[in-house]
Amino acid sequence: MPRKRPETKRSKIAKMLIEEYQPKSSQDIQEALKALLGDTMEELLKAELDEHLAMNMEKNHYH
Numbered sequence: 001m002p003r004k005r006p007e008t009k010r011s012k013i014a015k016m017l018i019e020e021y022q023p024k025s026s027q028d029i030q031e032a033l034k035a036l037l038g039d040t041m042e043e044l045l046k047a048e049l050d051e052h053l054a055m056n057m058e059k060n061h062y063h
Helices: 011-021 028-063
Strands: none
Touching: 011 028
16 A cells, blocks of 8 residues: 655645646646736735835834
8 A cells, every 4th residue: 555645734735726627627726826826926915915005104104
């Protein structure tokens, strides 16, 4: 019986992607990854904007 590899964060994410998108082809996988990348970039940009706005508000508060 082959030894089972320990589950990693990446393998958990991969399982979640498969469950969510249920890809049937490599094209389906590409579309899922595009959607994930788009969502990730959007969240990163929102966080950056929030940080920038908070810094400006703080800066203006002290002047």
